[in-house]
Amino acid sequence: xxxxxxxxxxxxxxxIIVGSGAGGGQTAYTLTLAGLKCAMLEAGRDYSPEMETxxxxxxxxxxxxxxxxxxxPFGFWDATVDGGWEVPGEPYTQASDDxxxxxxxxxARMLGGRTNHWGRISLRNGPYDFKPYSRDGLGFxxxxxxxxxxxxxxxxxxxxxxxxxxxxxENTPNxxxxxxxxxxxxxxxxxxxxxHAKKAGVPIVSIHRAVxxxxxxxxxxxxxxxxxxxxAQKIVGDAMRARAACFWATPCGRGCSIRANYQSTxxxxxxxxxxxxxxxxxxxxxxEVLIDGKGKASGVLFIDKTTGKEARVKARAVVLAAxxxxxxxxxxxxxSAQFPDGxxxxxxxxxxxxxxxxxxxxxxxxPALENLPPHNEDGAGGSHFYSxxxxxxxxxxxxxxxxxxxxxxxxxxxxxxxxxxxxxxDSSEGAYGTRLxxxxxxxxxxxxxxxxxxxxxxxxxxxxELDPDVKDKWGIPVxxxxxxxxxxxxxxxxxxxxxxxxxxxxxxxxxxGTVKTGKDAIDFGGSIIHEVGxxxxxxxxxxxxxxxxxxxxxxxxxxxxxxxxxxxxxxxNPTLTIMALAWRNAEHLIEEMKKGNV
Amino acid sequence: xxxxxxxxPRIPRRTVLKWFAATTAALNTPGFSNFPADAxxxxxxxxxxxxxxxxxxxxxxxxxxxxxxxxxxxxxxxxTATALADVILPADxxxxxxxxxxxxxxxxxxxSAPYGSQQNDAKVVIPGLKWIEDxxxxxxxxxxxxxxxxxxxxxxxxxxxxxxxxxxxKEGARFFxxxxxxxxxxxxxxxxxxxxxxxxxxxxxxxxxxxxxxVLDRLGVTQTVA
Ligand SMILES: Cc1cc2nc3c(=O)[nH]c(=O)nc-3n(C[C@H](O)[C@H](O)[C@H](O)COP(=O)(O)OP(=O)(O)OC[C@H]3O[C@@H](n4cnc5c(N)ncnc54)[C@H](O)[C@@H]3O)c2cc1C
Ligand code: SF4
Numbered sequence: 001x002x003x004x005x006x007x008x009x010x011x012x013x014x015x016i017i018v019g020s021g022a023g024g025g026q027t028a029y030t031l032t033l034a035g036l037k038c039a040m041l042e043a044g045r046d047y048s049p050e051m052e053t054x055x056x057x058x059x060x061x062x063x064x065x066x067x068x069x070x071x072x073p074f075g076f077w078d079a080t081v082d083g084g085w086e087v088p089g090e091p092y093t094q095a096s097d098d099x100x101x102x103x104x105x106x107x108a109r110m111l112g113g114r115t116n117h118w119g120r121i122s123l124r125n126g127p128y129d130f131k132p133y134s135r136d137g138l139g140f141x142x143x144x145x146x147x148x149x150x151x152x153x154x155x156x157x158x159x160x161x162x163x164x165x166x167x168x169x170e171n172t173p174n175x176x177x178x179x180x181x182x183x184x185x186x187x188x189x190x191x192x193x194x195x196h197a198k199k200a201g202v203p204i205v206s207i208h209r210a211v212x213x214x215x216x217x218x219x220x221x222x223x224x225x226x227x228x229x230x231x232a233q234k235i236v237g238d239a240m241r242a243r244a245a246c247f248w249a250t251p252c253g254r255g256c257s258i259r260a261n262y263q264s265t266x267x268x269x270x271x272x273x274x275x276x277x278x279x280x281x282x283x284x285x286x287x288e289v290l291i292d293g294k295g296k297a298s299g300v301l302f303i304d305k306t307t308g309k310e311a312r313v314k315a316r317a318v319v320l321a322a323x324x325x326x327x328x329x330x331x332x333x334x335x336s337a338q339f340p341d342g343x344x345x346x347x348x349x350x351x352x353x354x355x356x357x358x359x360x361x362x363x364x365x366x367p368a369l370e371n372l373p374p375h376n377e378d379g380a381g382g383s384h385f386y387s388x389x390x391x392x393x394x395x396x397x398x399x400x401x402x403x404x405x406x407x408x409x410x411x412x413x414x415x416x417x418x419x420x421x422x423x424x425x426d427s428s429e430g431a432y433g434t435r436l437x438x439x440x441x442x443x444x445x446x447x448x449x450x451x452x453x454x455x456x457x458x459x460x461x462x463x464x465e466l467d468p469d470v471k472d473k474w475g476i477p478v479x480x481x482x483x484x485x486x487x488x489x490x491x492x493x494x495x496x497x498x499x500x501x502x503x504x505x506x507x508x509x510x511x512x513g514t515v516k517t518g519k520d521a522i523d524f525g526g527s528i529i530h531e532v533g534x535x536x537x538x539x540x541x542x543x544x545x546x547x548x549x550x551x552x553x554x555x556x557x558x559x560x561x562x563x564x565x566x567x568x569x570x571x572x573n574p575t576l577t578i579m580a581l582a583w584r585n586a587e588h589l590i591e592e593m594k595k596g597n598v
Numbered sequence: 599x600x601x602x603x604x605x606x607p608r609i610p611r612r613t614v615l616k617w618f619a620a621t622t623a624a625l626n627t628p629g630f631s632n633f634p635a636d637a638x639x640x641x642x643x644x645x646x647x648x649x650x651x652x653x654x655x656x657x658x659x660x661x662x663x664x665x666x667x668x669x670x671x672x673x674x675x676x677x678t679a680t681a682l683a684d685v686i687l688p689a690d691x692x693x694x695x696x697x698x699x700x701x702x703x704x705x706x707x708x709x710s711a712p713y714g715s716q717q718n719d720a721k722v723v724i725p726g727l728k729w730i731e732d733x734x735x736x737x738x739x740x741x742x743x744x745x746x747x748x749x750x751x752x753x754x755x756x757x758x759x760x761x762x763x764x765x766x767x768k769e770g771a772r773f774f775x776x777x778x779x780x781x782x783x784x785x786x787x788x789x790x791x792x793x794x795x796x797x798x799x800x801x802x803x804x805x806x807x808x809x810x811x812x813v814l815d816r817l818g819v820t821q822t823v824a
Contacts, residue, residue: 045654054657056800059787061660063651065704067783069713071650082653183823185808191819206823247802254657372813374796379806384823417797418787421779430759432685432778437692437794440786444795 002279003046006304006311009281013039014593016300016315018286018330021113023321023562025268026156026579030586032277033232036593039313041284041302043322044082044109049116049265053079053255059418067419075419079116079255079263083108089473092325095482103356103462103481103525105325111282112265113323114529115575116255119382120209120262121409122162122576124153126171128392129570132457136403138488139457140353140567143539143548146173152580154179158221159236160262160579161243163380164208171405172388181213183384184248187377189369189412189448190385193507197387200502202408207386210262210576211252216240239271251416252381261381281313287476288334288343289318289558295338297558303474317557317589317598320564321582324354325464327564328534329479332466344552349545350535351464355569357530358406358454358485359523360493363512364504365427369412369446377414377445385410389571402491406454406571408499414445447512450503452496455571456489458533462525483525493522530574532563549588550581557598561585650712663700663707670710671702678727679705681743683781685750693794696785704784705777719776726773730757733770 014036017024024040031038054077059065062076069076073084087107094102108114127146132139154176163181166174183206186194194204218240226232243266244258252261259266272278283305290312292298299314320327328351334343342350389405423431428439456462461484466477494517501515538544541553546565552558561582563574570577592598651666663669671679683696683705696702709720730753734742738749745753754774756767763771785791792798808821 052656052658054659057657057660058789058792058800060700060704060784062657063655063661063663063666064708064711064713064716065783065787069650069711069715071653071713072655076651076655077657084653088653184806185821185823188809188813188817188819191809191814191822192817194822195819247804248806249800249802368817372796372816373810374798375809375813376798376801376803376806377809378799379808414797414799416800417792417795419783421782422786422795423782424779426761430762430774432754432758433688434690434692436686436778436782437690440782440795441692444797 002273002276004279004281005306006281006284006302006313009039009279009313010037011314013037013279013313013315015317015319015589016041016313017319017321018300019113019320019322019326019562020111020269020280021108021115021264021321021323021562022575022578023582024319025112025115025264025272026582027319027321027561027586028272028278029159029268030583031590032272032275033226033229033235034590035275036277036590038272038278039315040278040280041286041300041313042111042280042282043285043305044111044113044282046280046282047081047111047116047265049079049112049255049259049263050257053257055250055254055257059416065419074117074253077254079253080108080114081110081116083110083114090478091470091472092478093467093470093480095480099524100485100519101483103483104527105479105481105531106526106529107323107326111280112263112269115262115264117253118575119573120211120252121383121386121573122157122160122208122210122262123407123572124173124175125149125570125572125577126173128171129568129572132404132568138403140536140538142567143537143544149577149580149584152583153576155225155583156576156579159225160210160267161212161216162208162210162576163206163213165206167205167388169203169205169388169390170392180208184213184380186384187379187413188372189366189445190383190410192366192368193410193412193448193503194385196506196508197503199506200499201390202387202499202503203390204385204387204410207383207409209380209382211380211382212243212245212260213380215245216243235271235274239267239274242270243267246380248376248380249378250381284311285474286322286330287474288330289320290314291334291336291338291343291555295555297555308474317559317593319559319561319585319589321560321562323562324531324534324564325479327560327562328354328464329466331535333477339554344535344545344554344558346554347542347545349543352460352534353458353536353567354462354464354531354533355456355458355566356525357528357569357571357573358452358456358489358492358496359528360496360516360521361449361451361523362497362500362504362515363447363449364500364507364509365443365512366446366448366504366507366509368508369448370442372414372445375414378416379413383409383411400495402488402495404455404457404488404492404571406452406492406496408496409451409453410448411451412445412448417444448504448507448509450500452493453528453571453573454489454492454496456569457486458568459484459486464534481526485519485522485525490518490522494518497521530569532566532569532574535560535564536567537565538567550585551589551592556592559585559589663703667707667710667712669703669706671706674731675724675727676702676706677741677743678731679777681750682730682777685747685754686778686781687785693790696781699785699788699790701781701784704787705780708780719780722773722776723780726770726777729770729773
């Protein structure tokens with residue numbers, strides 16, 4: 001496998017890809033299968049889910065029973081390596097210490113990036129989500145429509161494997177027949193919530209997640225993805241055959257050694273490497289994009305973290321996919337006489353209009369779920385059901401005090417216990433001895449949680465810029481974050497928590513804690529880890545940074561293929577859209593290179 | 599066995615070597631900027647200071663308490679903690695006693711950990727172990743571990759529910775609550791604890807059937823996914 005050191009890099013590549021997550025992985029896949037020679041720079045270390053994932057370890061086999069610590073914020077076995085809310089030696093700063101302006105930034109520094117851990121929830125944006133400004137006068141339209149991106153959603157779903165159902169709900173697109181894998185059965189708490197949430201007017205349906213509920217059809221899918229290209233079909237077919245179906249145990253957040261869910265490292269990178277056209281340079285932290293005399297991107301300057309020294313690699317085109325914040329940072333740090341305000345920034349919009357997802361949550365305890373007979377509910381290592389946004393009509397009729405939608409992610413299952421006590425002192429009146437064990441058994445599986453994942457409208461006050469003073473351990477200026485929620489988001493959070501309380505009540509349960517509203521209910525900016533935006537795509541070079549194929553207007557051989565170019569952030573989790581866009585961008589780049597335009 | 603192994607019976611030599619290797623690795627990492635000064639000072643003085651397991655521990659492996667940082671319970675504290683853990687989680691029809699599942703070692707690991715949250719817990723647990731010892735001496739002129747079950751219960755009943763504890767038992771109640779949380783967290787981290795609570799899983803299956811009919815009937819629901 002050509003995982004190489006920086007000194008082994010070739011003289012020149014066709015394309016350099018910065019970042020190896022969903023965006024970088026998809027880009028490498030599409031370009032290398034088409035025959036382009038690519039180098040991938042990844043700031044983190046090489047990582048092998050097949051070898052490194054702790055699949056069946058029990059909590060009593062980990063330090064502190066696996067609970068989260070500052071070193072591993074999502075617990076000991078979390079697939080995230082060298083990452084978290086803080087990365088040692090790589091700080092970021094806040095423009096304000098007002099809690100409402102806080103932005104918290106999750107970064108992964110490893111091959112595959114955040115896709116090793118992510119929740120695998122894979123939803124398509126709907127037609128409205130590409131034209132939000134046209135619908136309600138807020139934010140920005142995308143320069144492309146749902147119809148234009150649809151073929152790439154379908155290809156991405158076929159390649160990575162996504163389970164779910166077609167419900168035909170408003171602005172919640174169906175996939176073409178036969179594309180989605182079968183949904184997993186509902187768990188007790190999920191079925192109970194589904195039945196009773198109807199009383200609160202909330203529909204609950206099968207979620208879409210990138211987990212193989214059966215093996216991919218390696219005999220037919222490759223020909224659909226790469227018509228007429230036998231070599232690509234063979235490589236992709238082999239990669240699909242190397243993935244097992246989910247065996248209904250082990251939490252997906254640890255990663256999957258049998259490649260049954262999507263990680264860039266198990267799905268995108270193996271076929272890309274198998275082409276022989278990809279060199280991956282791990283421990284390579286991109287610092288700036290290099291520019292030639294004609295104002296074109298000519299390569300990337302990076303820190304070889306194994307030596308601490310600077311190195312360069314050259315190419316005919318550069319694709320940035322380092323995650324929105326980091327891509328913005330690289331652009332702003334790529335200053336030159338030609339581009340004194342940072343690269344591709346003639347509009348002054350690089351770093352502007354960064355969005356996260358609106359988060360708010362509430363838990364409840366449901367007596368009907370107490371003392372259920374033991375049964376296996378591990379399932380597909382994450383949620384099976386969710387609620388797509390269901391109030392488009394009410395919103396259109398002006399009945400809601402916020403403009404956009406949210407979906408509900410629900411949790412509740414008899415998942416692996418351990419680490420934290422299953423019983424709190426207050427819920428059991430101080431039980432100890434055999435009575436404690438009775439209480440533990442009674443309460444286990446009876447708790448449910450509901451989380452809002454809602455659309456944030458881009459605003460002038462949420463952006464990132466270079467901090468004038470603070471630098472990282474290599475002396476590279478870091479990002480300073482500005483953040484502000486508008487009333488749309490705050491009112492949405494209130495609506496969500498009240499809805500959750502109504503569902504919990506409809507289930508005959510009691511709310512745990514208090515039902516918070518507005519700024520008390522909403523999670524900090526960044527905490528849902530869906531940061532997108534910062535270099536919007538648009539139709540007008542003065543009002544956007546990228547064109548409809550995410551080439552930057554100023555430098556046409558520089559392409560942004562993570563979430564940076566999103567002009568809006570629908571409630572649908574961003575990653576499937578990042579893949580679809582990256583695929584489309586890469587196909588366009590191939591065409592433009594063939595034509596000699598790039 | 600050589601002399602250096604004998605000198606520190608509670609910390610196996612291979613563990614010390616592991617800490618040493620971790621420390622050295624940290625120092626060798628280019629640009630590693632947040633290496634704590636006190637750990638460096640401790641190493642200079644020849645004492646292995648407790649640091650965390652870092653942002654990239656090898657996770658696909660089985661660990662035991664004491665592998666990453668030294669356990670710090672004194673023999674007396676361990677004795678009290680063991681007795682109390684077994685009062686809270688005794689052997690019964692649900693499963694074995696806490697001590698047979700190494701729960702006291704996990705509590706020791708917890709209160710010895712170099713992380714802020716656990717260190718805060720240690721500030722409650724360590725004085726609490728002394729409080730309950732003193733209380734046992736005061737009431738029965740015996741150590742807590744040597745009390746009869748009735749005597750142990752007499753003390754625990756006064757401190758088991760923070761909301762109802764009398765003012766003189768507030769400190770004891772705060773301790774009991776914290777100790778119980780950690781002990782139960784550890785107990786249910788084990789396969790025996792899983793059995794006790796009714797967790798069935800962590801086993802590869804060919805297909806996932808969802809809840810059995812008996813469960814669906816009790817909840818009055820039907821399986822909605824074909
Ligand atoms: C806990 C959690 C749950 C999530 N759940 C979901 C979900 O259910 N559904 C969903 O759609 N999304 C989810 N996400 C978000 C999802 O992980 C991201 O949207 C996705 O990974 C974005 O892909 P990316 O390629 O843009 O960035 P990343 O996956 O972050 O990859 C970027 C890569 O670039 C590297 N890099 C950064 N800077 C540099 C540099 N200067 N030089 C070289 N390399 C660099 C990083 O090390 C990283 O490997 C979740 C994220 C987390 C953390
Ligand atoms: S639940 Fe399935 S997909 Fe998820 S990690 Fe386990 S085997 Fe892999």
